Amino acid sequence: MYQRRRARVLLAVLTLVALILITIDVRSGDSGLLHGTRGVATAVLQPVQDGFGVLIRPFGVAASSVRELFGIRAENEVLRRQVEALSERRNVVADLERENRELRRLLDMAERNDFDTVAARVVSLAPSTFEWTVTIDAGVDDGVERDMAVIGASGLVGRVVQVTATSSRVLLAIDPNFFAAARAARTGETGLVEGRGSEPMVMRLLDPQADVEPGDEIVTSAYQGGVFPAGIPLGVVADAGDPDSRLTREATILPYVDFTRVHHVLVVVGTPIAVVPPLTGTPDVDFDAPDVDRFRDPSDDDATGEVPDGLDALPDDETDADDGGETTDPAP
Amino acid sequence: MIARIVALAAVLLVALVTQTVLFPLLPTAWFRPDVLLLVVVAVALADGPFPAMRVGFAAGLLTDLLVLVAPLGIATLVLTVVGYVVGALRPYLSPSSVSAPLAVALVTGGAATAAYGTLAMLLGDDRFGARTLVEAAFGVAVYNALIAPLVLRPVAALLERFPRTSASQEA
Numbered sequence: 001m002y003q004r005r006r007a008r009v010l011l012a013v014l015t016l017v018a019l020i021l022i023t024i025d026v027r028s029g030d031s032g033l034l035h036g037t038r039g040v041a042t043a044v045l046q047p048v049q050d051g052f053g054v055l056i057r058p059f060g061v062a063a064s065s066v067r068e069l070f071g072i073r074a075e076n077e078v079l080r081r082q083v084e085a086l087s088e089r090r091n092v093v094a095d096l097e098r099e100n101r102e103l104r105r106l107l108d109m110a111e112r113n114d115f116d117t118v119a120a121r122v123v124s125l126a127p128s129t130f131e132w133t134v135t136i137d138a139g140v141d142d143g144v145e146r147d148m149a150v151i152g153a154s155g156l157v158g159r160v161v162q163v164t165a166t167s168s169r170v171l172l173a174i175d176p177n178f179f180a181a182a183r184a185a186r187t188g189e190t191g192l193v194e195g196r197g198s199e200p201m202v203m204r205l206l207d208p209q210a211d212v213e214p215g216d217e218i219v220t221s222a223y224q225g226g227v228f229p230a231g232i233p234l235g236v237v238a239d240a241g242d243p244d245s246r247l248t249r250e251a252t253i254l255p256y257v258d259f260t261r262v263h264h265v266l267v268v269v270g271t272p273i274a275v276v277p278p279l280t281g282t283p284d285v286d287f288d289a290p291d292v293d294r295f296r297d298p299s300d301d302d303a304t305g306e307v308p309d310g311l312d313a314l315p316d317d318e319t320d321a322d323d324g325g326e327t328t329d330p331a332p
Numbered sequence: 333m334i335a336r337i338v339a340l341a342a343v344l345l346v347a348l349v350t351q352t353v354l355f356p357l358l359p360t361a362w363f364r365p366d367v368l369l370l371v372v373v374a375v376a377l378a379d380g381p382f383p384a385m386r387v388g389f390a391a392g393l394l395t396d397l398l399v400l401v402a403p404l405g406i407a408t409l410v411l412t413v414v415g416y417v418v419g420a421l422r423p424y425l426s427p428s429s430v431s432a433p434l435a436v437a438l439v440t441g442g443a444a445t446a447a448y449g450t451l452a453m454l455l456g457d458d459r460f461g462a463r464t465l466v467e468a469a470f471g472v473a474v475y476n477a478l479i480a481p482l483v484l485r486p487v488a489a490l491l492e493r494f495p496r497t498s499a500s501q502e503a
Contacts, residue, residue, distance in 0.1 A: 007382055007385070010381075011381075011412065014385055015412060018405045018409035018412060021405030022404065022405035022409070023405075026455060026456075034404045038397050038400070042398065048345065049349050053349075053353045060354050063358055123353070124349070124356070125352055125353075125364075126400065127352050127368070127394075128395065128399045129449075129468045131401055135352075176459035177459055198464065199464075
């Protein structure tokens with residue numbers, strides 16, 4: 001009886017301490033003492049996690065490989081068809097690249113992929129089931145700052161949200177707190193891409209009548225207050241949403257990056273581009289869109305526009321129409 | 333006593349890095365086992381509510397410090413309560429039972445995840461909905477039940493090797 005009562009007293013004390021911690025953290029926000037303590041904890045535990053990761057990573061990769069073996073046969077078949085499709089497109093791509101170079105010179109635009117980057121390794125994931133963040137082994141000492149873009153081989157991975165001297169925390173693009181200004185590479189239609197955790201990402205299109213179709217590639221945009229460099233691939237449209245919607249139209253986006261397999265990333269450390277203020281409060285401007293490819297032979301589309309079976313996830317046009325250059329593959 | 337504290341601290345550290353470094357490499361989708369929770373359950377089943385609450389408090393604080401968005405203290409509160417509840421139930425569980433620890437791991441995995449998510453939502457964390465909460469609770473519960481023997485037995489063996497002193501048992 002005495003033991004039980006003392007256990008209840010200890011429970012009450014520890015519960016009170018926990019409630020005080022919650023209250024302090026909620027009230028102080030991002031600037032409080034506890035927020036700094038989290039940064040210290042990350043900095044202290046990062047070397048431990050890194051060292052442990054070096055030891056156990058081979059075992060984890062081996063275990064993962066066993067499962068992947070079962071999917072290799074099917075993946076091989078899909079890749080074979082992709083090779084055939086890409087071979088067909090090779091000649092078209094060469095022409096598009098030449099055209100792209102001319103347009104760049106014409107518009108005096110900076111090379112899109114001329115990013116100044118720092119390579120980093122993913123050390124660990126967040127311990128919480130409800131948080132989609134990773135810790136990387138690059139920090140202030142490497143030139144990393146808060147809000148910098150983090151990219152992978154396939155596209156945008158996320159942005160830096162916490163920095164210590166030797167490590168940083170990255171909010172993944174699929175976290176529900178993440179959003180990025182984006183546009184469809186084929187048509188230039190703009191919108192806001194949001195993470196949805198374990199669900200596919202969502203793009204809120206500014207224009208409900210926007211010309212966006214399944215298979216369109218979505219890339220980051222510097223328009224509408226975007227903080228990311230333009231043209232970083234985000235994903236491919238899986239469902240274009242309801243164009244008859246009177247409110248915001250939402251398209252479902254399948255991200256290129258396989259966020260369960262992010263091991264190495266690049267932090268874009270170059271000078272952030274000038275942010276273009278959103279066009280809010282300004283009167284509508286009427287303009288006549290120029291006729292592009294007025295003399296294009298429609299029969300050319302028949303020769304190059306077919307996508308083999310099983311390649312539905314591939315965008316119809318893998319080059320960015322107005323920023324050009326990126327050719328990406330969706331995550332398997 | 334110091335050796336026991338050091339041993340438990342080492343167990344918590346290994347559990348943390350296993351949860352944040354090893355399991356992300358395995359094909360478990362986004363829902364991963366909560367190894368720190370299993371350590372708290374193991375201590376509660378072996379030594380009762382007193383040490384379980386202390387370990388739960390430490391494990392929760394460790395989790396909270398490595399979480400970025402959710403308010404600090406939620407995991408501390410949840411794991412402390414789990415330590416107390418499981419420790420209080422210990423007299424009613426057969427020590428030789430094989431299924432009882434698995435059932436406890438299953439139930440605590442789901443309940444603790446649901447409690448953590450619900451508290452986070454009540455405190456303004458709107459990153460996930462009820463559906464994700466249910467899926468996560470179910471996923472963590474199943475994973476925890478599956479790996480429970482790999483955690484509960486070694487921790488119990490460690491606690492046998494470093495038993496509580498008579499003074500601490502009175503406390």
